Amino acid sequence: MEIAIAIITGLMIIGALYAIHAKDLLSAVIACGIVGYGLVICFLLLKAPDLAIVQIVVETITLIIMVAVVLDSSREEKFSKPDPQGYVSMTLSALILGVMLYFFIISVSSLDEFGKSTLRMAGPYIEGATEKTGSANLVTGVVFDFRGYDTLGEATVLVTAVLGVLTILRIKGKK
Amino acid sequence: MIAYWMCFILFLVGLYGAITRRNLIKIAISLSIMEFSTFLFFALIGYIDGGVAPIVDPADPVKIYVDPLPQALVLTAIVIGLATTAMLMAVIIRIYRKYGTFDIREIKNLRG
16 A cells, blocks of 8 residues: 555656646646545545545545646746856755754654544544434544634635636736 | 555656646646546555445445545535536637637737
8 A cells, every 4th residue: 555655746746847847837836636536546545545535536626726827928948148147046956955854853763654644533423423413424524523713714714815817817917 | 565656656757747738738638647546546545455335235235344434535625626627628618719720839928
């Protein structure tokens, strides 16, 4: 199981590298779709069908939005002159990589082995959840019942984002 | 443990893209790659060997379920990720209509 997930994640890494280095922006967006749909397969292997359903819908909508933006433009990424700040940002990313590698090694040693995690917080959510929430799906029970106020906050964020998109697209820019 | 490492490498690829690219679309793609790796990490943490999907079957109550709490968190985060990506794309399309380019260096040069 772990090997299968590692292989799919490797494919996602290849897709991500191609998306970052592609010359045509349309192929970059489609290579970003490789990463998203690979994530759907990973969710299915990790026994998370709710996440897989939501992710496949959201990924399709994201791709449609991105393709609509890219098709409206000239589509190619220009590499006109060598970037004087390029070396600075390469050095910066190498530095950040080192720092994050350090913290990752520390934190991954404190994690449980893959597949051997214990239910620390979710135990009370699973015990008698069907009687408490009336939902056979435990994820739905957590989202809409035990953590209902978080879901309300999420709805607020969604409304704010939709209002923001509408406002940004409707205003007339200064000429 | 190798799954955690691959997930971390995916995050680093997204970070590398967000730092080094100069194209707004590429930066948005890199941000969503970092998002995806975080979702994958949460789903990896909650997995239990031999567990089944967290859907209760009354006929067979004695089962090991995978952890439903990270899945609920990621379910929220996926939808919010869509909202932020849509907002980012709206800003990018406004910038493109005003300046005619996605390149942040040229946008900086055009100022004033």
